[in-house]
Amino acid sequence: MKIDIILAxxxxxxxxxxxxxxxxxxxxxxxxxxxxxxxxxxxRGGAVVSHLRISSDTVASDLIPEGAADLILSVEPMEALRYLPYLSDNGYVVTNTTPFVNIPDYPAPEQVLAAVNALPRVVALNADEIAKAAGNSRTSNIVMLGAAAPFLQLDFTTLEEGVRSIFARKGDAIVDLNLRALHAGHEFAKNSIRL
Amino acid sequence: MQKHLLLGVEAIAQGALDGGLSGVYAYPGTPSTEITEYIQDSRQAAERNVHRQWSANEKTAYEAALGMSYAGKRALVCMKHVGLNVAADAFINSAITGANGGLILAIADDPSMHSSQNEQDSRFYGDFAMLPILEPANQQEAYDMAYSGFQLSESLGLPVVLRITTRLAHSRAGVLRKEIAAQNSIRLPDDMRQFVLLPGIARRRYNGLLEKQKKLLELSEKSAFNSYEDGADHSLGIVSAGIGYNYVAENFPNRNCPYPVVKISQYPLPVEMLKRLSDECEQLLIFEEGYPFVESKLRSFFSDVPHIRGRLDGTLPRTGELNPDHARRALGLAARPTQPIPALVAARPPAMCQGCGHIDAYLALNEALSEFEKGHVFSDIGCYTLGALPPYEAINSCVDMGASITMAKGAADAGLRPAVAVIGDSTFTHSGITGLLDAVNEHAPITIVISDNESVSMTGGQQSAAQGKIESICRGVGVEPEHIRVLTPLKKNHDEMVRVFREEIAYDGVSVVIPRRDCIQRAARLKKAQKSENSDNK
Structure with missing residues (x-):
C-alpha cells in the first residue's frame, strides 16, 4: 500500500x-x-503544512510531488484550497469548514466554502461543532482524523490504538474524549462520501 | 529491532547521545533548535550527565564545545547556517588546532529562507576550513553520521561538519539505533601546544591540516555514505548531494533509474568516483540542496568536462530549496496533471500573536515617533521583526543579530536624529552588549528599546540568557541609571509608554527603554505544564 497525505x-x-x-x-x-x-x-499564525507519506515500500522523497497526493486533510477551509496543486487526479479533500480568520484580506467565508464544495471529491464538515457535540471542541483535530479514516487504507482499530497510545499519559477521560471525537468524524465521513 | 520515529534533527541528537556525547552547546535557531531540545528532554542525557544548557550565542557555544574536546570528551555544537558567521572565528581556527575528543558541528541550512535572512550554504565554510563534511540523505544517515562522526573526528584529530537543510531537519522517519557507546574520560592533548595558535605553532599545524587532506579524500572515495550506482543509459550521469538523492529517486519508483547516479554524502568530493561518471557520460546533471557547490567544483576538476547541467545553466532554479518536481522536470519526465490554486486563496504570512507585548511596545513607539518622518528605527532578529509588516510598519532594518544598536549608532554618527534601536532580550545578550559599549563610550544619541519577553520566542520559547540581568548589564556597561526605564507593555499603560519614549528620544545620549512582559505563548505553555504536573501529582 501507499498513501500520500497533505496535512494543512x-x-x-x-x-x-x-x-x-x-x-x-x-x-x-x-x-x-x-x-x-x-x-x-x-x-506564528502562518500557513503550515505537513507532507505525510505512508508506504509498504521504501519512501524516497520527504516531499510529495505535485499532482500525487491521495488526500488533502485540512483543519481550515482556505488552507485546503492552497494545496490543490498537490492533489492527484482522483484524490480526496477532507476539510474542516470553520474558517480561521487572522489576516485582513481573508476572502468571504461563503466563497471559500463554495470553492470547497465545488471540488469533485470532498468531505467538508464543521469539525468544531462535531467535536463540541462529542464532548470538547478542542478535539476537532481528532474529528478530522476520523473523517479521513475511510481514505487511509488503515484499519480503524489501528487509528484507535494510535489515539490511545498518544493520549494515554493524560488519563482515561482524555483518551475516551478523543476516541469519541475520532468516531464522530468517521461517522460523518461514512455518511457523506459521494462515490 | 524497533524503529524510532525521529525528525532529522532528533536523529542527530539521538545519534550523538548513543555515540558517547558528553556535552551539547548551542544557541536556538531554526532549523537547528530541536537537536538541543531533544537532548535537554532526554532521560539518557540526564542519566549520563550530558551538558545541555543553552549558550549566549553561537561563538560561545562553539568555543565551549572546543574546550570540551580539548579535555578529551565528545562534544556537539549546533546552530543554524547564519550562526556560523558568528562562530566563524572559532570554527576556522578549530581546524588549525584540531580536535582532541570528538567534535561535531551540526549546521542546519535554510534554503528558501523559511525562517532566515539568507540561504548561505555551509558546505563552503566546511570547504574553506578544509574539514570533512557529512551531509545525510535521510534520517537514518543523520543518526549514523552523528554516531560515527565522533570516531571520525578523533581518528583524524579534526572537527567534523554535519550539514543538514530545513527539509530533512524537520522530516520524520523510522530510525534504527546502535549500541550505546561509552563516554570518554578526561584526557588532555598529547601535545600541550596543540591549541596554542602562536604564528610559529599555527604554521606547523596548518601544514598538518594540509597534509591530512589526502587522507580526507581517501575516506570520501571509500565512504559508505557515497556511492556509484551504475545505469545502462550513459547519455546522462546524475550527481546528487544529501537530500537531493531522494528527489531524484522519487521519480524512479522501482529504483529503475536508467542513468548512473553518484550519491554524495561525504566531502571532500570523491574525485575518482566523479571522474568515472564524467568520463562515461555525455552530460552531467547536478542535483544539490543549496548553492551550486558541487557544480562549481566539478567545472574546476576536469579539463574536458562534459556538458554540466544544474543551477548555473538554468536547468534548475538558482535559488531556493529543491523538490521532486524540480528533479522530474530536469530529467525530462512528463509532469503529472495538476489543478491551480483558486484565485481567492490569500497569503497567510506569520504575524505577532494577539496579546503580544511587542505589539503594545510598537504602538507606543509609533505614536512617540509620529512627529518625525519615517525611517528612524533599526531593528533586529526575533518575533518583533514582524513589526516591519502592516499594520505596524514600525521598523526599518533587520540584518544580523545585534545590528540594531550598532546601526542606530552609525546612523546617529551620520547625524540622523532620532536614531532608535529595537532589540529583543535574547538578541541583546547574544550580540547587543558590545555594541552598547561602543555607544556608551561615545555618548551616542540613540534610544535602545529592549523589548523583553523573557524568552527566545521565535524558536519556541527557550530560556533567554538575559533573565533578570538586563538592567544590571546596562548599568555595568555604563548607561546612566536614570536613562534605564522599565515599562509594562499593556494597552492600559499606552499613554505612559508614549511619554517615556518621548522623554528618552529627546535625551542627547544613550538611553535604554525596557518594555517587559512574558511571551504569551511561553506563559500559556508554562501554565499548561503546571496544570499537567498538578494533575500528575494527584
Missing amino acids: GVGGQGILSIATVLGAAVLRENLNLKQAETHGMSQ
Missing part, C-alpha cells in the same frame, strides 16, 4: 497532533513513513 492548517491549530497519532498507528503496522513538517517562523 494554520500555525497554532495543531495539525501536528494528527500527524503524531498517524505516526504511532503506522509504526504499529510496520509500514514505512516520512513526514515533513513546518517549524519556525510560520508557526
Whole structure:
C-alpha cells in the first residue's frame, strides 16, 4: 500500500497532533513513513503544512510531488484550497469548514466554502461543532482524523490504538474524549462520501 | 529491532547521545533548535550527565564545545547556517588546532529562507576550513553520521561538519539505533601546544591540516555514505548531494533509474568516483540542496568536462530549496496533471500573536515617533521583526543579530536624529552588549528599546540568557541609571509608554527603554505544564 497525505492548517491549530497519532498507528503496522513538517517562523499564525507519506515500500522523497497526493486533510477551509496543486487526479479533500480568520484580506467565508464544495471529491464538515457535540471542541483535530479514516487504507482499530497510545499519559477521560471525537468524524465521513 | 520515529534533527541528537556525547552547546535557531531540545528532554542525557544548557550565542557555544574536546570528551555544537558567521572565528581556527575528543558541528541550512535572512550554504565554510563534511540523505544517515562522526573526528584529530537543510531537519522517519557507546574520560592533548595558535605553532599545524587532506579524500572515495550506482543509459550521469538523492529517486519508483547516479554524502568530493561518471557520460546533471557547490567544483576538476547541467545553466532554479518536481522536470519526465490554486486563496504570512507585548511596545513607539518622518528605527532578529509588516510598519532594518544598536549608532554618527534601536532580550545578550559599549563610550544619541519577553520566542520559547540581568548589564556597561526605564507593555499603560519614549528620544545620549512582559505563548505553555504536573501529582 501507499498513501500520500497533505496535512494543512494554520500555525497554532495543531495539525501536528494528527500527524503524531498517524505516526504511532503506522509504526504499529510496520509500514514505512516520512513526514515533513513546518517549524519556525510560520508557526506564528502562518500557513503550515505537513507532507505525510505512508508506504509498504521504501519512501524516497520527504516531499510529495505535485499532482500525487491521495488526500488533502485540512483543519481550515482556505488552507485546503492552497494545496490543490498537490492533489492527484482522483484524490480526496477532507476539510474542516470553520474558517480561521487572522489576516485582513481573508476572502468571504461563503466563497471559500463554495470553492470547497465545488471540488469533485470532498468531505467538508464543521469539525468544531462535531467535536463540541462529542464532548470538547478542542478535539476537532481528532474529528478530522476520523473523517479521513475511510481514505487511509488503515484499519480503524489501528487509528484507535494510535489515539490511545498518544493520549494515554493524560488519563482515561482524555483518551475516551478523543476516541469519541475520532468516531464522530468517521461517522460523518461514512455518511457523506459521494462515490 | 524497533524503529524510532525521529525528525532529522532528533536523529542527530539521538545519534550523538548513543555515540558517547558528553556535552551539547548551542544557541536556538531554526532549523537547528530541536537537536538541543531533544537532548535537554532526554532521560539518557540526564542519566549520563550530558551538558545541555543553552549558550549566549553561537561563538560561545562553539568555543565551549572546543574546550570540551580539548579535555578529551565528545562534544556537539549546533546552530543554524547564519550562526556560523558568528562562530566563524572559532570554527576556522578549530581546524588549525584540531580536535582532541570528538567534535561535531551540526549546521542546519535554510534554503528558501523559511525562517532566515539568507540561504548561505555551509558546505563552503566546511570547504574553506578544509574539514570533512557529512551531509545525510535521510534520517537514518543523520543518526549514523552523528554516531560515527565522533570516531571520525578523533581518528583524524579534526572537527567534523554535519550539514543538514530545513527539509530533512524537520522530516520524520523510522530510525534504527546502535549500541550505546561509552563516554570518554578526561584526557588532555598529547601535545600541550596543540591549541596554542602562536604564528610559529599555527604554521606547523596548518601544514598538518594540509597534509591530512589526502587522507580526507581517501575516506570520501571509500565512504559508505557515497556511492556509484551504475545505469545502462550513459547519455546522462546524475550527481546528487544529501537530500537531493531522494528527489531524484522519487521519480524512479522501482529504483529503475536508467542513468548512473553518484550519491554524495561525504566531502571532500570523491574525485575518482566523479571522474568515472564524467568520463562515461555525455552530460552531467547536478542535483544539490543549496548553492551550486558541487557544480562549481566539478567545472574546476576536469579539463574536458562534459556538458554540466544544474543551477548555473538554468536547468534548475538558482535559488531556493529543491523538490521532486524540480528533479522530474530536469530529467525530462512528463509532469503529472495538476489543478491551480483558486484565485481567492490569500497569503497567510506569520504575524505577532494577539496579546503580544511587542505589539503594545510598537504602538507606543509609533505614536512617540509620529512627529518625525519615517525611517528612524533599526531593528533586529526575533518575533518583533514582524513589526516591519502592516499594520505596524514600525521598523526599518533587520540584518544580523545585534545590528540594531550598532546601526542606530552609525546612523546617529551620520547625524540622523532620532536614531532608535529595537532589540529583543535574547538578541541583546547574544550580540547587543558590545555594541552598547561602543555607544556608551561615545555618548551616542540613540534610544535602545529592549523589548523583553523573557524568552527566545521565535524558536519556541527557550530560556533567554538575559533573565533578570538586563538592567544590571546596562548599568555595568555604563548607561546612566536614570536613562534605564522599565515599562509594562499593556494597552492600559499606552499613554505612559508614549511619554517615556518621548522623554528618552529627546535625551542627547544613550538611553535604554525596557518594555517587559512574558511571551504569551511561553506563559500559556508554562501554565499548561503546571496544570499537567498538578494533575500528575494527584
